Every structure is written in structure tokens, then in C-alpha cells.
Amino acid sequence: MRRIATPVTTLLDIDLPIVQAGMSWASSCSALPLAVSNAGGLGVVAAGPMRLPDLRRTLDEMADGTESPWAVNMPLYRAGAEEVIDLLIERRPPVLIASQGGPRRYLDRFHDVGTTCLHVVAGTEHAKKAVDAGVDGLVVVGAEAGGHPPPGLVTTLILTRAVATAVPDTPIVASGGLADGAGLAAMLALGAGAAQFGTRFLASAEATVHPDYKAAVVAAGIESTRTVGRDLGLIRALANDFTDRMTELENSAADLERRRDAFTASSLRDAALDGDLKNGKVEAGQSAGLVTDVLPAADIVRRIAEEYEAAVARLRP
Ligand SMILES: Cc1cc2nc3c(=O)[nH]c(=O)nc-3n(C[C@H](O)[C@H](O)[C@H](O)COP(=O)(O)O)c2cc1C
Incomplete structure (x- = not known):
């Protein structure tokens, strides 16, 4: 697979600008993130609902299972957040994606152990504050997203463009409503350096959700x-x-x-x-309507990259 170089792939040292969203339960495991990272994207462990021993074991499985970068998604409001942060500092994940809280509280400690820190934001002011605090990049989540869309319900189309304009030198991952390579191409055109896919990876063989949940996403x-x-x-x-x-x-x-x-x-x-x-x-996100099959995660990564190349080729005369 051809490398697709962007400010995000350069920052994270990954081959493809494809991020598997941290999803509580669905990616609170190693199988899905390992498959995505080993296919050239960024796999993300969702630490939100995990108990410490399970998280510790999963972090070890990630470290043993891939040479490629991977991430942990950590909602800062979760119960026992300080213990989780201590464990993460000890295990040094290559990338942290923090959500729901201010970045100042954790940044220095993670930077000291070499972890690249992305912060999830829901608006331009929020984005500027996170950049001022020193985050390495942003994840911008728009209204279409499954899970927690921004309270103002501004769409990914508008929010990505607004944030890319407000903080033009910061690598941005766009998230919400993206299911294929055409969506990835659109986000790169708006100024993002990668796209994050949640619902698309819910319908993957490795996502740890009930088969009926996957079937409901496909049927939606x-x-x-x-x-x-x-x-x-x-x-x-x-x-x-x-x-x-x-x-x-x-x-x-x-x-x-x-x-x-x-x-x-x-x-x-x-x-x-x-x-x-x-x-x-x-x-699940509105992108459920664009998802028509359950596939192994590596095939999803490959297909998104191929669709991206096809979408870009269509744009060239
Ligand atoms: C089942 C599910 C669980 C999620 N859990 C989390 C979570 O634990 N932490 C988080 O920051 N975002 C969470 N999200 C949001 C995703 O990280 C991502 O922003 C969203 O799925 C993007 O929209 P999409 O589903 O259209 O791709 C979740 C989304 C879904 C669908």
C-alpha cells in the first residue's frame, strides 16, 4: 500500500492517515487496534470503561503485538482517572488521545515519557486553548459522530474547516460521519491531516460488540x-x-x-x-448509513486507502 504523507502521518509516524476511533467496549481490547496499526493506520484502545488490570494487560498486548504506533483514548472525567494516567505513564503508549477535560493536567507528564498527545475538541475556542496548552495535535469531532457529538451539533464539514483555519499549523484528525476513502479525501481537502473512523470499525470482525450490534449498524x-x-x-x-x-x-x-x-x-x-x-x-454515527458490510479491520484500512486514491484520481482532470 502506498504511503499517504500528511502532517498527521508525519507527527505520528504512520503510513496511512486512517485513525480507528477509540470506542468504549468496541475497542477496549487489543484485537481491533492491533489489526489497524499493523495495517498502517492508527489503532486506538478505548480506556474509558476498562478496569486497571484489563487495561494493563491490553497495553502489554499492544506493545507485544506491533512495531507500529498505536494510541490510547482516555476520557479525563472517568472514575479513577489519576490511576489510569499513572499506569499509562508507566507503559508509555506512543500516542494519547484525551477527551472531556483540559489538557494542562496531563501534558507535561506524557511529553516527558515521549508520548505524542492529541486532544479531542468540539469547537474553535476549545481548539485554540488546547493548542496554547501545548498539545501536539487535535481530533475534531462533528455532529454526525456516533458516541458523543459536540453539544452545539456543528457538522464535521464546518468544524474541520473552522478549526483548520483557526489553528493552521496544528495537525488535525477529522472525525464524525466518515466511512470511506472519499470522506478521507474530503477531510484532507478541508485542511485535516487524517480522518478518524468509528462506526465503520464497529462493523469489523475484531470490534468487541455483540454480533446483533454489528448487524444493526449494517442495516441502518x-x-x-x-x-x-x-x-x-x-x-x-x-x-x-x-x-x-x-x-x-x-x-x-x-x-x-x-x-x-x-x-x-x-x-x-x-x-x-x-x-x-x-x-x-x-x-453509532450517521455514517452507519454508509456501512454495508462487516469486514476484517485490515481490509477496512486497505479499502479506505484504495477509495482515497480513486477519489483523488477522479478530482484530477
Ligand atoms: C460505540 C461508540 C463508543 C464510543 N466511545 C468513545 C469513547 O470511549 N471515547 C471517545 O473519546 N469517543 C468515543 N466515541 C466517539 C468516537 O471516538 C468517534 O469520535 C466517532 O465514532 C466518530 O464518528 P463516526 O462514528 O461517524 O465515525 C464512541 C463512538 C461510538 C460509536
Whole structure:
């Protein structure tokens, strides 16, 4: 596979500007990130829901399983964040992708052990602050994204361009709504240096979610998702009984307590591990409508790179 050089591939020392998104449960393991990193992209372990012993074992499997760079995604709000940070400092992952919190708290310690630090941002002011704090690059997540879209629901198309214009010298990974090589080409045209793919890799052989979850992603159309959880940490998920309940409560202006009870009664874990597609949080992006098959992750990486080359060739006269 031909190398595709961009500011992000140069920063991270990877062959292809293809990042597998950190996804709680789905990539809280080594199989998926190893397959992606060994295929030339950047595989990302989602540390968010992992217990320390599981995370320790997974970090060791990553270090043993590839010579290529890989990353850990770490939501800074998670319970026990300090212990997780201590473990990561000890294990020195090549790349950290931190979300939901300020970067100053961790940057120096990770830079001291040689970890490249990317920070997830949801707007231009947020991006400028992270760059001022000294992050090495940004992950920009737009409204189409599965999991946690930005509260203002600005699209990836607009947000990527706005952030690339606001911090032109910072390597940017665009995320949200991207499922193929045409999406990657579009993001590079907007000024990003790589694209991050979440929902596309949910439908991979290695993603550790229930087979029914993968089948639901493949069956979904581009209008199959809903955003629910206003004021509670908005999520985008496939429409089901849970999103119907939340939408009804939100439309009837139910008070925050009632909405919180309904929101916390369901979980991503229920959907991902137990296959509860009716009442669980089946988090997925609008890009589910562009995903039509479950494939080995390495094939997904290869196919995105080929589609990228084809998309760029189409643009040249
Ligand atoms: C099932 C699922 C779980 C996710 N978990 C996390 C997470 O733990 N941490 C995080 O920063 N983002 C998380 N995300 C967001 C992804 O990292 C990424 O931004 C998003 O999937 C991009 O949109 P896409 O799904 O259209 O590719 C999750 C997304 C999904 C679909």
C-alpha cells in the first residue's frame, strides 16, 4: 500500500492517515487496534470503561503485538482517572488521545515519557486553548459522530474547516460521519491531516460488540440515528425504544431529574456486550448509513486507502 504523507502521518509516524476511533467496549481490547496499526493506520484502545488490570494487560498486548504506533483514548472525567494516567505513564503508549477535560493536567507528564498527545475538541475556542496548552495535535469531532457529538451539533464539514483555519499549523484528525476513502479525501481537502473512523470499525470482525450490534449498524440507513441526552452529555445512537423514551421526555420538557433517570437506566454496555438493541444505548454515527458490510479491520484500512486514491484520481482532470 502506498504511503499517504500528511502532517498527521508525519507527527505520528504512520503510513496511512486512517485513525480507528477509540470506542468504549468496541475497542477496549487489543484485537481491533492491533489489526489497524499493523495495517498502517492508527489503532486506538478505548480506556474509558476498562478496569486497571484489563487495561494493563491490553497495553502489554499492544506493545507485544506491533512495531507500529498505536494510541490510547482516555476520557479525563472517568472514575479513577489519576490511576489510569499513572499506569499509562508507566507503559508509555506512543500516542494519547484525551477527551472531556483540559489538557494542562496531563501534558507535561506524557511529553516527558515521549508520548505524542492529541486532544479531542468540539469547537474553535476549545481548539485554540488546547493548542496554547501545548498539545501536539487535535481530533475534531462533528455532529454526525456516533458516541458523543459536540453539544452545539456543528457538522464535521464546518468544524474541520473552522478549526483548520483557526489553528493552521496544528495537525488535525477529522472525525464524525466518515466511512470511506472519499470522506478521507474530503477531510484532507478541508485542511485535516487524517480522518478518524468509528462506526465503520464497529462493523469489523475484531470490534468487541455483540454480533446483533454489528448487524444493526449494517442495516441502518443515514436517517437511523437520534441525538438524545440534552444537558446530560449528548449521545448519538441508533433509534430504538430508549431513544424514543428520551425524545418523548425532551419534547415534553420533562425536568432534568426524570430525563437523567431515563438516560442512566440504559447503557452502552447493555447494547455492546449483551446485545440489548431495544433498550441499550446503541451508539453509532450517521455514517452507519454508509456501512454495508462487516469486514476484517485490515481490509477496512486497505479499502479506505484504495477509495482515497480513486477519489483523488477522479478530482484530477
Ligand atoms: C460505540 C461508540 C463508543 C464510543 N466511545 C468513545 C469513547 O470511549 N471515547 C471517545 O473519546 N469517543 C468515543 N466515541 C466517539 C468516537 O471516538 C468517534 O469520535 C466517532 O465514532 C466518530 O464518528 P463516526 O462514528 O461517524 O465515525 C464512541 C463512538 C461510538 C460509536
